[in-house]
Amino acid sequence: MKYLNRRKNTTNGTIFSITVILVFLSITVDSSAQKPNILFVFADQLRSHALGCYGNDQLSTPNIDRLAEEGVLFTNAISTAPVCGPFRGMLMTGNFPMKNGMVLTDHFLRNPTPYFAEVCQSAGYRTGYIGKWHLDGYDRGGYIPPERRLGFEYWRALECTHNYFDSKYYHQDEKEARVWQDYDAISQTDVACEYIAQQKDKPFCMFLSWGPPHDPYKAPAEYEKRFENKKITVRENVNDFETAERMWRECDTEVPERWHDWRKRNSLRMSDNNNTQIEKDYRGYYAAIETLDDCLGKILAELAKTGQLDNTIIVFTSDHGDNLGSHRQLGKQLPFEESISIPFLIRYPEKIEPSTISDALLSPVDMMPTVLSFAGVPCPEVDGKDISAAAMGRDMDMQDAVLIMKSIPLSVNWITNGNGAWRGVRTKRYTYARKSDTRIPWMLFDNLLDPFQMNNLIDEPAFSELQKKLDKTTDELLEQAGDPEDPEFFARLIQKERNEHGVHDRWKELMPPHVEPGSPFDINGNSK
Numbered sequence: 001m002k003y004l005n006r007r008k009n010t011t012n013g014t015i016f017s018i019t020v021i022l023v024f025l026s027i028t029v030d031s032s033a034q035k036p037n038i039l040f041v042f043a044d045q046l047r048s049h050a051l052g053c054y055g056n057d058q059l060s061t062p063n064i065d066r067l068a069e070e071g072v073l074f075t076n077a078i079s080t081a082p083v084c085g086p087f088r089g090m091l092m093t094g095n096f097p098m099k100n101g102m103v104l105t106d107h108f109l110r111n112p113t114p115y116f117a118e119v120c121q122s123a124g125y126r127t128g129y130i131g132k133w134h135l136d137g138y139d140r141g142g143y144i145p146p147e148r149r150l151g152f153e154y155w156r157a158l159e160c161t162h163n164y165f166d167s168k169y170y171h172q173d174e175k176e177a178r179v180w181q182d183y184d185a186i187s188q189t190d191v192a193c194e195y196i197a198q199q200k201d202k203p204f205c206m207f208l209s210w211g212p213p214h215d216p217y218k219a220p221a222e223y224e225k226r227f228e229n230k231k232i233t234v235r236e237n238v239n240d241f242e243t244a245e246r247m248w249r250e251c252d253t254e255v256p257e258r259w260h261d262w263r264k265r266n267s268l269r270m271s272d273n274n275n276t277q278i279e280k281d282y283r284g285y286y287a288a289i290e291t292l293d294d295c296l297g298k299i300l301a302e303l304a305k306t307g308q309l310d311n312t313i314i315v316f317t318s319d320h321g322d323n324l325g326s327h328r329q330l331g332k333q334l335p336f337e338e339s340i341s342i343p344f345l346i347r348y349p350e351k352i353e354p355s356t357i358s359d360a361l362l363s364p365v366d367m368m369p370t371v372l373s374f375a376g377v378p379c380p381e382v383d384g385k386d387i388s389a390a391a392m393g394r395d396m397d398m399q400d401a402v403l404i405m406k407s408i409p410l411s412v413n414w415i416t417n418g419n420g421a422w423r424g425v426r427t428k429r430y431t432y433a434r435k436s437d438t439r440i441p442w443m444l445f446d447n448l449l450d451p452f453q454m455n456n457l458i459d460e461p462a463f464s465e466l467q468k469k470l471d472k473t474t475d476e477l478l479e480q481a482g483d484p485e486d487p488e489f490f491a492r493l494i495q496k497e498r499n500e501h502g503v504h505d506r507w508k509e510l511m512p513p514h515v516e517p518g519s520p521f522d523i524n525g526n527s528k
Ligand SMILES: [Ca+2]
Pocket: 044, 045, 083, 084, 085, 214, 319, 320
């Protein structure tokens, strides 16, 4: 009897277990089938001001603008540490650079939590990556093995190049690189369309990462032709020589002698009084952006053709902006809007009303939790916040301020403008930055009254309370982000990387570890 009872119970238990498993499986399959696709498209060095939907009437970006018309446009998306590596590290981890290890470009991730694509894989997604990667250390042309692809299965990528007409990439696990046939963004887009067309039984999470419009500001001839004779109006602050001269006077990093010529050459930009070179750069920049806009048009058409348009969360952004001559500065890595303000658009009609405008502050760390939230995929505990409500037009004040920084001096900006590390905050209205070596306040702008940031309010008595408050906010946010703002911390981190991975030649030139004042290393990387 006992035996029979037990047997009966066991049978019941087995039936119960099978039922639970079947119910679980059917839920898993169903919810997986219902999950929307994630398509994350991003450009390199595309500032928000360069797009039609952000108010630029000098070029035409109808497809990017369409995402804004049919979805949400963020007006305060800020690239925390405006340079490739740190953005990409934050995007893939939801964590700040100090936690994920990617404190500068050409560095190594050491992140404690699962990566964006790994989370998607666990939730039943296929994952794919096409284009520029720039998350794998020193070797910009090297093969990246599957275990370092952070959860991406489908792989058509290269660490980094800006040679768009002869652009290499690695196709899945082939050790020999292939070459994109056309202008790389166009070929990458064609492959993305093929990928989209092949998807059927499972949702996909695909990242399409374009290299343009990053300098050398080159685009296919038909696009360059559009701007050949077009009148270019540069931003007002391109003629802000005063700020540029002040920044040169403040130059606070020592440069080895071999870089002195480079510094001098950059000063030629200061004598380009009629803006000839800067206008030329604008033309190439705009031509590249119109190329990308057509690429996005192809993607949208493919999604529509395959019946997946409305069931895909489409995100469009960029890793950082481009100073492009504003305040006579090149590149990025400065607190100015041209450098930190990025486009951020999401189209997902299931949850986002057309023409939503969100002025919520958004950082790269918030992208992963926000997009996963729309997809209904649980996000691991990360530094970033789920601000999906702000994308739906609600709760736009979740963050009063977001961090902005250059953690350590790096490459071109360090050499050319001589400004070292800085940290600060961007609120909806103000920009504040201090020099990290001395903690001396450096820049304070009222972006409402002075959108071109030509009137630095630092140390003006009328703004001293505000300055103090923003300085304190900087302290608080740095503490939350685990950033000690300590030059020795970063110098040691670089030395640790070098001990583990050796020193890449390019890096040896551009990133000697002595660059931070207070560094325990000399110019050759030896302990002092
Ligand atoms: Ca970049």
